[in-house]
Amino acid sequence: MKKTVYTEKWTDDVHLTIADVDHIHHEKTPFQTIDFYRSITLGIFFTLDGLMMANEKDEFIYHDMISHVPLAVNPTIRHVLIIGGGDGGTAREVARYQHIETIDMVEIDERVVRLCQDHLPQTAHALDTDPRIRLHFEDGLAFVNGAKAGRYDLILVDSTDPIGPGEGLFSHAFYQACYRALSDDGILINQHESPYFDKERREMVRAHEKINALFAISEVYQFHQPTYPSGHWLFGFASKRYHPINDHQPAKWETFNLHTRYYNSDLHKAAFMLPTYVKEALHNAR
């Protein structure tokens, strides 16, 4: 197979380049362009509209941090909604909790799921095997609007960046719909972009303004995601009741006896301790 080079423009001039890749799939769907590549260091990875979504080497970081943080704050969560997350990695981590009863996963583009099942079973395997996971191939905002009020204990917004099909998942209407669909002690985790380069920092601030205006508790936590722009990435934690640090239940979480390669109980609190320039940017958003 002909080797090619994958380049992602983190900014106009700062690029992540991955040399010697096999371009194993290319497809245009009604929603976006999907590409899969095989690389030496990162293993299989896929992109949507040319942006890195997940790769075999570092996907464990993102999927640990989106799922285990809320489950260590409310370890009795039973009903989970995942918006996006087509690679299945978020569902895979959530499905490790035996006490969780239902996992609804709403992905607008069925082709992302089917291609990940073919090419990236490391993330997608739980979608084939866990009967609690129900796949819904439809628009996330429409699905959440149609959900019963208070239906979910946890909503995980595992979205792309706020361009293309992911744009609606950063809207005020979407966060409002999530608020309604969450139980009184519900938790919303959202992909919160990055503080470092201008483009992602603007989206971080916009998302924070909107969520902060709706939820009693709205915090932000960070992690190291080497293949996302700058490697410094964030999730938002919003809740009507639970504070991610004051209500953290490490002893209970440890009884689940899950081995996690990135997340751990010490790192849980630490992830919310942000650099000063990030705190200042978020504070100005309030």
Added chain:
Amino acid sequence: MKKTVYTEKWTDDVHLTIADVDHIHHEKTPFQTIDFYRSITLGIFFTLDGLMMANEKDEFIYHDMISHVPLAVNPTIRHVLIIGGGDGGTAREVARYQHIETIDMVEIDERVVRLCQDHLPQTAHALDTDPRIRLHFEDGLAFVNGAKAGRYDLILVDSTDPIGPGEGLFSHAFYQACYRALSDDGILINQHESPYFDKERREMVRAHEKINALFAISEVYQFHQPTYPSGHWLFGFASKRYHPINDHQPAKWETFNLHTRYYNSDLHKAAFMLPTYVKEALHNAR
């Protein structure tokens, strides 16, 4: 000026590329090759033997984290030795503490200092203006071996990677010499590489093994450095007496009233809370 492209191979196949740079200086010294570039997003940056050392956009992170962590553990530090650190950024941060009496800076390659004074005054300016900073252009190991036992309260090893002139600064003999040159409550901070890609992880483990064998207290802390390989970088904190968390003195540090853009008292403890895969790699080094 002709525009060029700067590429740094983080691994054989994963590269950071900076497009549209002006190559403003190139020089071979007896020790290494020095290049300065001007870029759109990162501002001025320089490389040693082709590896990014510092740039105007993210140098504040590295220099915050190497200097303020130890000074918030022992706020009475008076005598500081900096090994390497030719760009002057570490000396600049240390010099913000008025109570510090002497700052010896040992840089093997005078040209690094002189070129940073010309091209990167943002980091180098304190070298010109602060009389407490004494520059020594000599080998770091030889200098530390020649220092009086117990001379320093703090040694900051602001080195390049363990190849080329930086190699000796990762040796057992060097760490042993630092131990001898430190006072009974002395602290050693060292550039501890990265846990993520194989090459830096091997060096992280090797450095940790050596320091851990010498010092009663040896911990590792992390930060986000977007332009270093993977963006996930570490410093080591070693001491004969002080534990970086148990002996942390945030109230005292706050009285210095220093505005720092990355470091803050909450982040201090949090930085020592490492991902599980990093803890496991370091534990295996013990």
